[in-house]
Amino acid sequence: MIVVEDIHKSFGEQHVLKGITTTFEKGKTNLIIGQSGSGKTVFLKCLLGLLIPEEGTISFDGRKTHELDKNGQRQLRSEIGMVFQGSALFDSMTVEENVKFPLEMFTDKTEEEILERVNFVLNRVNLAGANDKYPSEISGGMAKRVAIARAIVNKPKYLFCDEPNSGLDPKTATVIDNLIHEITVEYDITTVINSHDMNSVMEIGDKIVFLKLGDKAWEGSKDTIFTTENEAIVDFVYSSNLFKKVREAQRKGL
Amino acid sequence: MVKYIENIGRYFIMLSQVFRKPQKKKIFTRTFWREIDDLVLSSFGIVAFISFFVGGVVVIQMALNLENPLIPRTLIGYATRESLVLEFSPTLISIILAGKVGSYITSSIGAMRVTEQIDALAVMGVNSLNHLVLPKIIATVLLYPFLIIFSMFLGIIGGYVAGNLTGLVSSQDFIDGIHKYVVNFHFYYALIKTAVFAFVIATIPAFYGYYVKGGSLEVGRASTKAVVWTSVVIILLNYILTQLLLS
Incomplete structure (x- = not known):
């Protein structure tokens, strides 16, 4: 389990993360969603230790990252698996x-x-x-x-994925989503996925954290995302015509 | 100006990360052998070609400029050897290698940076600077001196062939000249210079590649900058080392 408490991150004058608190549970696929520029990537990089937040704490099964010595950090890194947006495979291998x-x-x-x-x-x-x-x-x-x-x-005990579906056709994207979900359950690991793909949300969103302008605007699951009345998430989810029609149909009880 | 000072500081911070114990000997050894292939063995052809013809040109120019009957013809062989050993092989070949190898180092590390391969190493807990740069430094510093000895040798052969073909200097005069006034320290001086230049050729391009930001265009720009700065530093160090070691 990963526990995030009140983390802040700024770049110069720009306050990118404004005190995010959440929990990512073991054996579940946890999605971070939000528009471009909402702070998703910075949040993920803070979780991975590639960026250091100015305030707040991140704990991996009780181990606070800022309190770990070099050996502890090395141990933690060996427990992390990461899937990058562009795959980041070593091209000479x-x-x-x-x-x-x-x-x-x-x-x-x-x-x-x-x-x-x-x-x-x-x-x-x-x-x-x-x-x-x-x-x-x-x-x-x-x-x-x-x-x-x-x-x-x-x-690994923790799996992070940065937009694992970007650049893929919908069918292949679903295959990748399901594969990540199966692996999460099979190995009982804590998976955190950075995405703005609504299909992923519907397929595998055991837990969803919605970021808006660096703030956590909503959190829930794929079962509650379509019924919430939270304006920020409604505005994000129903931004496409397809989902607007789905919502309309839901309201009419169809 | 502040940016230049900042870059110099970052360069030395980078070096402090590079000179760490490799995390896994087996992977380090494998990378080291690959670097020997990429950075050293692949350069033998171009070094041989340039050295042979430049050696020939040096002899022809030397012969044409030393027509005075009071000057012994053996001087041509002697002067060719000294030019090749003292300056051409260690310095000019190093500048050529800065272009060939330097641009390769910057673009390969830069491409890894912009395609997140370096981030992937960092997330795994690999010291990416140590993993990527240390094998390059060791391969170049250890083996470029041999490349330069090879260049000196082929330059002299080129001079011998050119002297014979043009009839400007006889074989005997050339060989006598080559054996005249040999100062062993001149060879050591050349090899010391080469080792220092090899370090520069491996590290400055690595610095520009590692800290590149943006996409493929920026990698190209970083490559150009790396070659320019590596050449500038080689020229400056050449002056300083000559002053320190020969004067």
Whole structure:
């Protein structure tokens, strides 16, 4: 479980995060949603430790990040898996070498054990046989799956995903969403996804935190997002004609 | 001015992160061998080509400018050797390598930065500067001196061939000249210079690549800046080292 308490982050005069407090539970897919410029990426970077908030605390299962010494930080990082928006695969390495990398870097497993684990996770993300391909030789959807495989290969406790669906067609996006959700439940990990894709919200939003201009404007789940009367979230969710029609139909009881 | 001072400060902070114990020996060794291939072995061809022809040109120019019968012809071989050993091979080849290898280092690290590969390393808990830059430094500092010895050798061969082909200097005179007044320290001086320049060639482009912001256009700009500043620093250090070691 990740507990965030009153975090603030500014860049010069610009106050980007204005005191966000929330909890991300274990075994659930937690979504951070909001418009572009709402502070989602900065929030995610603060959770990952790539940015340090000026105020507030972030705790990973009781471990407050600002109180950790170097060993503690290293330990925590080894428990984190991350799927970047652009996949961020190492382009000079094959799919297999990409997935192997965290194991070679942080474990003392033998070559056989590493290969066994790599093949297991590649199989889990339906990429068996793609071991020798380079990132430039695979599609965007495959690259996302390789990124997921690399993120989970070292059995993380926390999985972070930055817009895992961006640039993917709706069908592939749904496959990726479901894969992340299945992995979250299967490995009982705390997953935090940064997204502005309403399909993801509907598919896998066990918990949703809605940010608006650096503030937490609403939080709930996929079951409550369409029934809430919170103006900020209504304005965001029903910004497309499709969802406006859905809301209209709901109101009419259809 | 403040920006330049800031950059110098960041460069030294970067170095403090680079010189750490590698996190995994096996990965470091593998990266080190790859860097030898990318940064050193791939440069042998261009170094050989340039050194051979420049050696030839030096001999022809030297012969044409030393037509006085009072000046012994052996001086041509001697002067060619000294020009190659003292200046051409260590300094000019280093500047050529700053262009070839420097732009490669900046663009490869810069591309990793803009495609979030460096962020991916950071999230995993990898010291990205140590992982990416230290193998480059060690590969260049250890092996560029051999590249420069190779350049000196081929430059002299080029001079010998050109002297023979043009008939401007006989083989015997050239070889006698090459053996005249040998000062061993001149070779050490050249190799010390090369090691220092190799360090500069590995670190300044890495600095520009690592801290690049933006997209592919900025990576291109950073690459150009890196080559310019690496060349400037090599020229300045050449002056300082010559003053310190030879005067």
